[in-house]
Amino acid sequence: MTTALIAEDEPLMRERLLAALKEVWPELEVTCVAKNGIEALKLWNTHHPDVAFLDIRMPGKTGLEVAAEIGDAAHVVFITAYDEYAVKAFQNGAVDYLLKPVELDRLGAAVARLKKRLEAKPADLTGLLAQLLNQGSKPVENKPAKLKWIRASLGNQTRLIDVSTVLFFQSDTKYTRIVMKDNEALMRSPLKELVEGLDDEVFWQVHRGVIVNAHAIDRAVREAPEKLIIHLKGHKETLPVSRQYYHLFKQD
Numbered sequence: 001m002t003t004a005l006i007a008e009d010e011p012l013m014r015e016r017l018l019a020a021l022k023e024v025w026p027e028l029e030v031t032c033v034a035k036n037g038i039e040a041l042k043l044w045n046t047h048h049p050d051v052a053f054l055d056i057r058m059p060g061k062t063g064l065e066v067a068a069e070i071g072d073a074a075h076v077v078f079i080t081a082y083d084e085y086a087v088k089a090f091q092n093g094a095v096d097y098l099l100k101p102v103e104l105d106r107l108g109a110a111v112a113r114l115k116k117r118l119e120a121k122p123a124d125l126t127g128l129l130a131q132l133l134n135q136g137s138k139p140v141e142n143k144p145a146k147l148k149w150i151r152a153s154l155g156n157q158t159r160l161i162d163v164s165t166v167l168f169f170q171s172d173t174k175y176t177r178i179v180m181k182d183n184e185a186l187m188r189s190p191l192k193e194l195v196e197g198l199d200d201e202v203f204w205q206v207h208r209g210v211i212v213n214a215h216a217i218d219r220a221v222r223e224a225p226e227k228l229i230i231h232l233k234g235h236k237e238t239l240p241v242s243r244q245y246y247h248l249f250k251q252d
Contacts, residue, residue, distance in 0.1 A: 002118060003031045003049040007040035007066065008079060009058045012193050017053065017079070017102055024108045037061025041069055049074060051114060053098075056080040068129045072122045075114055081147050081197065095125055099151045099160070100197075101189040147197040152178050152185035161185060167216040167235055169194060171209035181234065206230065207242045220249040 004021070008014040014033065021028055031047045034040035038060035044052065052074045054063030067076050078090060081100035090097040096110045117123075150161045161178060170177040175186045176194065191209060198211065205211045218233045220241065228241040228249065241249065 001027065001029050002051060003029045003047065004051040004053060005032045005034065005040060005044055005047065005049045005074075006030055006053045007034040007037065007058060007063060008053075008055045009036050010055075010196060012196075013055075013079075013100060013102075016193075017107075020102055020104055020107050021053075021111075024104060025111045037063065037066050040066050044070055044074075050118065051075045051077065053077045053079060064129055064132050067125060068133065071126070072124045075117055075122045076125065077110055077114065081149060081151075095123060095128065099149075101151065101187065101193065103151070103158075103188070146199040147194075150178065150187065150194075152187040154183065154185040159185060163198070164213075166213055167232055168210060168212040168239060169203075170211075170239075179235075179237070204245070204248055206245045206248065207240050210239050212239055 006014065006017060006021075008017060014035075018030065018033070021030065028051075031049050032043035034043050037058040040052075040054065040058070040063075041061060044066070052067070052070060054066055054076060056063040056078055057080070058066075063078055067078070070076065076095055078095060078097040079100060079102065080097060096113055098106060098110060147163050150163055150166075152159060152161055154161075161180070165180050167179050167181065169191060170179065171191045172186070174188065174190075176189060176191050178185045178187060191211065194211065195205065202214055203211050204214050212230060212232075216232050216235070218231045221229050221231060223229050226243065228246055230239040230241060232239070
């Protein structure tokens with residue numbers, strides 16, 4: 001039986017990955033789950049699993065640093081939503097990677113490749129990891145790095161969207177609607193899974209179902225005693241503000 005370590009500091013992402021792995025790889029035995037890089041390394045040294053799913057940005061030690069210490073003793077899959085330079089490196093290397101939020105079809109493809117690789121010795125990632133670590137992936141001391149990229153569906157394509165280009169996020173039944181200046185996309189993750197990853201100094205939650213880019217706000221207009229509406233720069237849609245968020249627009 002193949003064994004695995006999962007290291008992911010975001011609880012929702014961690015549970016989502018566990019559930020997804022159970023679906024696409026039911027015979028896999030997840031022997032250890034870590035909430036940060038230091039815990040991941042301790043668990044690795046105790047259990048020595050065959051496969052390690054490592055989030056790149058974790059407190060204490062990054063996934064890259066954990067992988068460097070594991071060496072070629074396990075097959076590694078990196079999980080990332082932030083490191084665009086790392087993604088480019090992984091695309092040309094012997095290592096697999098998953099973009100957050102992890103999609104079942106992409107995970108299934110990674111699992112299929114892993115099963116084939118399990119027949120051989122894990123790849124030596126020394127050179128690749130040294131290159132990436134030198135480019136500045138440092139441990140996060142207090143909290144995870146904020147999202148820079150989001151994977152979403154745009155028409156019949158899956159795209160990596162630069163978070164800074166997003167005007168607002170809006171709940172849409174089972175999906176989250178991502179609205180940009182000239183187009184929009186959908187992602188399967190609910191809005192609440194995005195909140196922790198976004199920079200709250202830039203992205204303001206103004207309603208239970210709406211998060212808006214503060215840079216995109218033109219004005220907030222009180223249309224009735226209990227109705228505050230946001231107007232955006234260069235975009236015709238308006239957004240409602242829940243009463244609990246009125247303070248964001250209160251004059252000093």
